[in-house]
Amino acid sequence: MKWIVGLGNPGSEYEATRHNAGFMVIDELARRWQTNVGQSKCKALIGEARVGGTKVALLKPMTYMNLSGESVRAFMDYYKARLEDAIIVYDDLDTETGRIRLRYQGSAGGHNGIxxxxxxxxxxxxxRVRMGISRPQPGFRIVDYVLSPFAKAEQPDVRKMVEEASDAIEYSLTHPFEETMAKFNARQNA
Incomplete structure (x- = not known):
């Protein structure tokens, strides 16, 4: 089984914020695969789909961002899921808004969910699929910035970014992650 974890914060007040870019991708995949991410289990909302013969679980941890690992661990333990079959999707300050970056290892880079x-x-x-949210202007506190919604002018880029991340995840279901990384990271540099 493959499993996709979108990081974010539960609650309508966080729904469209930069920190919920991971949830946005889970919502897009659920729409594409016509599944409901509504089952409450493993400190997350979970949905399951069969995509081209592959069983895929979609997770939205409900622990709040800083405790995302609790949900990931609970899912691994309950389903005997392997971490190498997972993709973690999250917002990234060091990637330009509207762009994605795929990686298979690295530090947390200051991201509390990671x-x-x-x-x-x-x-x-x-x-990992890192969703670009750019850095705030000088003087803007990081915590306030990540918990703020995307600006109206950013919406087309955000929509494209969510679609591109979803495309990359779909591609990864039938291709090695290294190949997926090469293909989709190259697109970002084109």
Whole structure:
């Protein structure tokens, strides 16, 4: 089974914020695959789909961002899921808004959700799709920035980014992640 974890914060007040870019991708995949991400289990909302013969679970941790690793660990333990079959999707300050970046390892880079996953899994090696949110203007606090909605002018780029991330995840279901990384990272540089 493949599993896709979109990081974000639960609650309508966080719905369209930059920190919920991971949830946006899960919602797009659920729409494409006509599945409901509504089952409450493993400290997450979960949906399951069969995509081209592959069973795929979609997760939205309900622990709040800083404790995302609790949900990932609970899912791994309950389903005997392997971390190498997962893709973690999350917002990234160091990637330009509207762009994605695929990686299979690295530090948390200051992202508390990734820090929690590393802490609960004991490794920095897992597949990731980083969703660009850019850095705020000087003087803007990071916490306020990530919990703010995307500006109206950014919406077309955000929509394209969510679609591109979803395309990459769909491609990864039938191709090695390294190949997916090469293909979709190259698109970002074109």
């Amino acid at each position: 820090k929690s996953i590393i802490q609960h899994t004991g490794t920095q090696t897992f597949n």
